[in-house]
Amino acid sequence: MTATVATLASAPLAGRRVGSTGGAAARAWLVGRFTALGADVRTEEFPVRAVPQVYEAPTVTWGDGGGTEGLVFGRQVAIHPVSADAPDIRRGALGVAGKDDPAGRWLVVPAEMSLFDAYRDAQAAAGLLVRRPVDAEGWQFTMLAGPDPGPLPVLTLDPDTHHAVLAAATAGGGWLAGATPLRRDDVTGVNIHACLRRPVPAGADLLLTAHYDGVGDHPGLRLPGASDNATGVAVVLEAARVLTTALPVGAGLSVALLDGEEVGALGSAHHAGQLRAAGAEPTVINVDGAGRLDGAAAVEAGGPAHRLLALLDQAGRHTGIPLAAAPVASDNRRYGGAGFAAVGIGAGMGGYHSPADTPDKVDPATLSAIAHLVVATARLAATAPSRLPSSIGDKR
Numbered sequence: 001m002t003a004t005v006a007t008l009a010s011a012p013l014a015g016r017r018v019g020s021t022g023g024a025a026a027r028a029w030l031v032g033r034f035t036a037l038g039a040d041v042r043t044e045e046f047p048v049r050a051v052p053q054v055y056e057a058p059t060v061t062w063g064d065g066g067g068t069e070g071l072v073f074g075r076q077v078a079i080h081p082v083s084a085d086a087p088d089i090r091r092g093a094l095g096v097a098g099k100d101d102p103a104g105r106w107l108v109v110p111a112e113m114s115l116f117d118a119y120r121d122a123q124a125a126a127g128l129l130v131r132r133p134v135d136a137e138g139w140q141f142t143m144l145a146g147p148d149p150g151p152l153p154v155l156t157l158d159p160d161t162h163h164a165v166l167a168a169a170t171a172g173g174g175w176l177a178g179a180t181p182l183r184r185d186d187v188t189g190v191n192i193h194a195c196l197r198r199p200v201p202a203g204a205d206l207l208l209t210a211h212y213d214g215v216g217d218h219p220g221l222r223l224p225g226a227s228d229n230a231t232g233v234a235v236v237l238e239a240a241r242v243l244t245t246a247l248p249v250g251a252g253l254s255v256a257l258l259d260g261e262e263v264g265a266l267g268s269a270h271h272a273g274q275l276r277a278a279g280a281e282p283t284v285i286n287v288d289g290a291g292r293l294d295g296a297a298a299v300e301a302g303g304p305a306h307r308l309l310a311l312l313d314q315a316g317r318h319t320g321i322p323l324a325a326a327p328v329a330s331d332n333r334r335y336g337g338a339g340f341a342a343v344g345i346g347a348g349m350g351g352y353h354s355p356a357d358t359p360d361k362v363d364p365a366t367l368s369a370i371a372h373l374v375v376a377t378a379r380l381a382a383t384a385p386s387r388l389p390s391s392i393g394d395k396r
Contacts, residue, residue, distance in 0.1 A: 001367040004033075004234035006359045008212070009224035016225055017144070017216025018048055018260045019187020026212055030192055030233070030257055037241060039194035039255075046191070046270040048260050050184040052081045052144055057219045059089060060155060060178035064168035074221045074355065075138050076161045080130060080154035081146045082115065083180040090153065091177035092126035094169035106176040108166045119150060127153035127178065131162040139354035142215045142223060145264045153180040189213075189260035191267045196244045199252025204382040206243075206253050207282035208374065209268065209331055210236040211261030215353050226359045227291030227349045233257060234367060235287045239374040246375070251382035254282070258331050261288075268331035272338035283308055283381050284342035288330035290370040292348035292363045297370065298326035300344045302336015308377075311384055312343055315376035321369050343377075345370060 007013075007029065014022030027043070034041045058079060060071040071077040095105035097118040102125040109118040109130045118128055132140050140156060155178055157165060168174030192212070199205045210232035214225030224230075240255050247253060258267035268286075275282060285308075297316070301309045316323040328344030335342040347370050351357035 001234035001238050001371065002359070002362065002364050004237060005226050005230040005362050008230035008233060009226040009359045011222065015216035015223045016212060016214040017051070018189045018213045018263055019051060019185065020216055022216065023213055023259065027190055027192060030212060033237060034192070034194040034255070037196065037244065039196045041192070041194045044191045044193060044270070046189050046260070046266065048187050048189045048263055048266055050148070051187055051263055052182055052184055053216070054079055054182055054218045056087065056181040057221070058155070058179050058181060060176070062165060062174065062176040064174035071161065074140060074218070075134070076158050078132065078140045078142070078156045079180045079182050080156050081143050082150045083154035083182050084149055084152055085180065085182050086127070086153040087179055087181040089177050089179045090126045091175060094165060094174040094176055096166070096169050097122060097128065100169070106178070108162070108169045110166065115154070119152070122152060125152060127155065127180070129155050129157055129162070129165060129176070131159055132156035134158045135351055135354055135356055137351065137356045139351070139356050141353040142218070143353065144215055144262045149184065153178070155180065189267055191259055191271055192257040194240070194255045196240055196255070197247065197251065197253040200250035203250040203252060205280065205282045206251065206378050206381060207256060207284045208236045208240055208378070209256045209258060209284060209286040209335070210288065211258040211267065211331055213259045213262055215262050222355055223353065224358050226357050226362055227289055228352060228357060229261070229288050231290035231362055231367060232287035235290050235371045235374060238371045239378065242375050243378050246379060247382050261331055265331050265334050268334035272334045272340070275340070276338045282340055284332065284335040284340050285374055285377060286330055286332035286335070286342065286344045287370060287374065288328060288344060289346040289349035290366055291350055291361060293366040293369055294348055296322035296324035297373065298328050298346040299323050300326065300328035300332060302333055302342045303338070303340045305336065305341040305343060308341045308343055308381060311380040312377045315373055315380055319369070319372045319376050321373050345373065
């Protein structure tokens, strides 16, 4: 599993953004892994609209009379996904959104003001400057999903830089010069489907899922995507390998490695719709993030998942892995929303969407623990009766 994480997070795969050459390289490697397991493997394409891509590292400088400072891309400054594509540097005086005359100014948006409200009084502004948190290593996070682009360039500033720039704008001084080279490409996402065992009629039908895409590298900035979600893919691959020979006769086992999760879980939405149209009723276990277990694994259930959730709880007790109800905002929600019994499992995602999400941060013991949890849950789901008796008796 650690070797799988290292491969998927390596430089040639370039962050695995949907529609990219790095994503295609990851897909080819994963198809080879399933083929080696003897699976029946196929891929399924689906359209993805307007994926934001920074095509040039932005040059951003500012000053307040005490000198000029260049801002470091990825740390002090980044491009907001709703930004307009403005590759040429715009220079303008600083102002405060909602307070100063916007014409020709870079408007600093106070932390308590929404971007929607900032747009209201920003006609003819040079652009908007918004605050964005950073992780423990000082990196801003990258997002691909979001609303359509707005009419202005929008840069994000780390909290310290935002505070300094806002102070200068409030005092009535300072300037900023910057560009937002951000295009939006229509691309093709590709899911990977592997059938390892076909179910008998009325037999258990297990579907293990994880997304293999990431947010992708930026020019001069690597975003490896180790925890998110090379770890989930590694766990699912290993669990599938074990379960191929560990499930009872008649139980079915399939795997879906999904593309386009980072742009709105589009791969799972596409697949869930196909399954529903075909009349399938799989039991879905999704893993998104297995980098470092901190106390308990997060679990979110969707659809008619009462039985599956009870089995997952039993598996957690059997393997000694604590579970906690917590949001797992991933592909499991698409399957649950389509009416399938689905659970999402998450266990740590350090360096979220930043250069800090590297393989060395992944804890091998966490990978092993979550793989054991998935295998135990799948075995129980394949062998337990379709209706579980109440622990307090069936009498009313």
